[in-house]
Amino acid sequence: MPDANQKPAAHLLVVEDDPAMLIALRDILESAGYVVSPAPNGQVALEILGRERPNLILSDISMPIMDGIELFDSVRRIPDAATIPFIFLTARGTREDIFAAKSLGADDYITKPITSQELLAAVRARLQRTDELLVAQLKAAYKASLRALANAIESRDQYTRYHVERVNAYAQAVARELAWPEDRLETLEFGAILHDIGKISIPEAILRKTGPLSKDEWAEMREHPRVGARMIEGIPYLAPAVPTIRAHHERWDGSGYPEGVRETAIPETARLLAIVDAFDAMTSDRPYHSAVTADQAHTEITTQSGRLFDPAMVDAFDRCYQRGDVVRILRTYQALDAGKSS
Template sequence: MRVWRTLLAVVLVASAAPTVLLGVLVVRDRGGVDAPVIAAALASAALAAGLSAIAARRITRPIAECVRGALEIARGRFGHQVRVFARNEIGDLAYTFNHMSRQLESYDAENHRLIAALERGYLETIRSLASAIDAKDPYTRGHADRVAALAVEIGRELGLPAEALSALEYAGILHDVGKIGIPDAILAKKTPLSSDEMALVRGHPRIGAEIVGGVAFLAAAVPAIRSHHERWDGAGYPDQLAGEAIPLVARIVSAADVWDACTSDRPYQKALGPADAAAVVGTLRGTQLDPSVHDALLAVLERRGLLRAATTAA
């Protein structure tokens, strides 16, 4: 707008100057000003103003269009094209801008493709690591993938954003990564663990968090890895956190972990059916499990048809 006003003033002065000069000469020649001269001067001034406004607009409108296009690019809307058809330097600027915008769109698409491929590679790597942990204990084979899938569904039920769902997937897969240092004999032991053995097992959340703590893309999953054995009532481990002091991702992974533990064969118990497992999990609501997360878990299980099927069978 400031450029438009400046151009208007410059063009107006340039176009009005001859009229003013002519008027001065007429006044000097005739010794005064009559009505026709005044009318001609006003008409000339009006024409000069109109032509000046048109000229200024023709120059500033393409500039304004380029500015709007630049703002769209700044907002990340790559590929935006400006509609400027002037056959002058401003038209050349618009053509160059449009070419740049298309190139940025192409680079952005390629970056998204590479990032997606990189994330898939990361995911496959951590799945391989989880499989190595599962191989130590045949009773938990597939446990990590099941916990990850269920945790993501619970997160969706709670309306969490995509970033949190990714953290839940990574945390679900790696929540037991700290067990990699626990002897197989302890993991597969069918009799009660000694106090020393229990202390060793209870150290796996802390160890797991330390293992992945230096990996930048897993940073959001670390709280769940460390705190998935914390309890809503504060009686968990390793930090005895309680209530909402426990990270939400950890509360969600905990609920998914409990459900899978109830419905899988373990050295110390046979798998429970959905109805019996739901009953056991229900007793943990408000003590071990966050009530809202427990309710979201049940909603997911109902959507899967597990609880309805169990109810029908009963």
């Protein structure tokens, strides 16, 4: 009985003009569990592509009617087929042939004669690489939409543009200085992107107020970490960022909000974000203050080491600052900003 959790068999389009070779390829691939659509030339392959979307195309190069290079070229022009991985199967295997295939952007080539193990290994590797690429593309698209959403919320606040991107870039630099593992860097990234998402519930009149906030307004403002955390706690992919969002205004000495927790009771991602968020707030024009220089903001951060901020993290921030990493990030986004407004 088929395993319900098993992925559906990958579907391969195999294009080969030698009938014996085509049957052999088909047998090897089918006995490994793949679904195979055979085609004797590029023309037939294109007809199949008109009604099917294989996961991979394996094609001979020299064939009558339409050869492999021409087929590859045509496939790349079909919008939703252009990303199907393509492996050339070549008997010639000359340098020129391989060079032509590679320069066209073919993903791989196999030189005939080939053993069934080699064939299966190449197909498996290519399919796996494609899966990884798709996951990576999906993640990138996900993050881009999150950034767009976060920036839309920030824009109500009249922050300078790129607040979210800058905060994340500073945070990543400091986290790398602290040698954090990859998975924590990603949690930090989501936290950096989404930290102020709870501000969506705060009226613009409060966000843009230049004078001091009233007691009630301030109470509302102090809720944004909790609101943000509640907004995403039900989304499994983002849930790891919840502690960072909830605690990004907590302070080392317990003077922060909303809980007033202190020192290592504050998640480390939130302790780090607190530093870079403060640095970015100081170096940006806000409704209630104008920007200070990077050096002034850096001095303020180091002064608050062990008071508002975790001293070990301030040290790491300081090392990044002394190396010029922080200012480089600041300048990069200033240049981007200037480019967009001109």
